[in-house]
Amino acid sequence: MEYSFKTIGSYENKDLIEYTIENKNGIKVTVLNLGGVITGIYTPDKAGSFKNIVLGYEDINDYIENEAYYGAIIGRFAGRIYTGKIEIQGKVYELETNHLGVNNLHGGTFGYHTKLWNVCGVEEDNQVGLVLEYTSENGEAGFPGEVKVKVKYILNDDNEFYFMVAGETDKTTVLNITNHSYFNLSGDAERNILNHKLMIKASNYLELSEDFAATGKVLKVEETPFDFRIEKEIGRDVSEDHYQIKAGGGYDHPFKFDDEIGLVELKDEKSGRAMTVTTDNPYVVVYATNYPVEKKLYNGNYPELRMAVCLETQNAPIGINACNKEESILKPGEQYTHYTKYKFYTL
Template sequence: MKIIQREFGSIHDGVITSTTLVNDHGMEVTSINYGCIITNIMVPDQNGQMENVVLGFDTIENYEKHSPYFGAVIGRVAGRIKGGTFELDGAKYQLEKNNMGNALHGGNKGYDKKVWHVDVNSDDEESSVVYKYISLDGEEGYPGNVEIKVTYCLSNANELTISYEAVSDKKTLLNVTNHSYFNLSGDLKRDILNHALKVKSDSFLELDDELIPTGEVLSVANTSFDFRESRVIQDGVNSSHDQNILAGNGYDHPFLLSENHNQEIVLSDEESGRILTIETDQPAVVLYTGNKLNNDFEIRSVQSRKYLGLCLETQGLPDSIHHPHFPSNILEKGEVFRSQTIYKFGLL
């Protein structure tokens, strides 16, 4: 195992450090302490060719200017909160409205735009980078001082484990995730429309016109949302289902997982031979197929465009504070939040 650190750039909040975890098989995971962004994941294809399978940039300036949350940790609350307001114990909180009058992904300067403290650890079997941040009471409108730690751990089994731990000194909301855009073709050679996805999920959340859950839980049966057997992403892009059309011809939906820690999410690309298996303790995964990626910038010399990557965001349900029948995203004072998601890279 090996760890490589270097200066990635600098912004007004300080120097940005890049950390690359390298295992004994040559797999690499690179991240920076700006937003805990994963910039590269290098894994082999069926011919042994090592290539990057996530969308990202080589400069901090591009992340500040162009990034639609590429590879970042999202918080305090992933997804949208309707109207940018919520109540806890009778107190009303007004959040930053950064998406059509709603709060999205933690606000104007969520966890994805913060500079985090960085530490590293390594032994013979795994290496890790640990990011820490203190989110102050009132930040983006949320109550409580929240101490949060995010750990990226790479093993010799070609597994990346993302662990989250947080505690608040006031009752607050917390729903964190990683927003990596995957493309298993390698170095963005193709889009993700022919990627095949399998998800152990019997139901998904209906969205309104602002892409916020209505509260209705819909069955996946006999729809383009049925990933219980593997199907290609193209099916949803071509679908006439009103929810696919609403999302911009594709997916931007939370799926309720029927199992945890049992190969519940599997993404594959037949041409490269790569396969990604995701296991989590979270109740849901948000599938976003890059339906709204802009084409006015480049990603490492490749023109950005729709469907160039897809996100599999393991998390709690968005806007759960307004839907009491959803699993709660409330974090009590002094309660320790813990969550873990494992990304296993292999070959078909």
């Protein structure tokens, strides 16, 4: 097990640091203190060749704004809050509407993805990791309450990588945190993910309005392009003439897991790379790069439509008539805790 770090630049007159954790099998994860961004996850293909399976920028400075949210910790609220207004204990808080002028997206322009996190390494017999901490002040980005957040990235010798989150507040607020990595199992974004096979153990998904807000309606996946209960290629139905495909520009929807522990599988048969995702979050938002950000990737190319897929494990977005709000309410004395585990293997 190995843990190392290096200074690669500066941000707000402080060091911009990239951390590396690696297990005995050669699987490696690289993480920035800026936004807790995962810049790389290096796994082998069926021939044993290690390549990066997440998207990232060529220019390290592009992570400062990170409009695509590549690899970042997302908070205070992952996903959208319709109208950017939220009522908590009788008081209405007005948030930035940084998405279409209608929704608060991913905590606003200056969400957790733009913050410098305190980072320390942890090493044990069969695992190595990072502990990241950040205190979000009362009123930051318009949200009430001081929130203390701790994120752990843990990699073990069974090729399992954990994203674990804990949070607490001194004032009733909302909290909904995810990681926003874009996965492409071909390695170094060699090709798009249309032929990747995806399975989601979810019989239902949430309807979106034309401005991407959750309507409060839960829809069945059966006999729709959203049925991934049996694995299928992402590209098979992503351009179907379906009103929800049109609403999202493709897949950009919360899938509600059938079980208390949710399950997702992603496979690329050409490279032989595969992964399973298990989580205690109730939803996974699947986003298939419907709107690529025109900034160069680390491989020297620009991202294209369907270049990667995000698997954002989280609570439901807060939509029309404040639907789903209650599941993300966090009160003083309570603990927000969730985990997501990624298991990497070859076919």
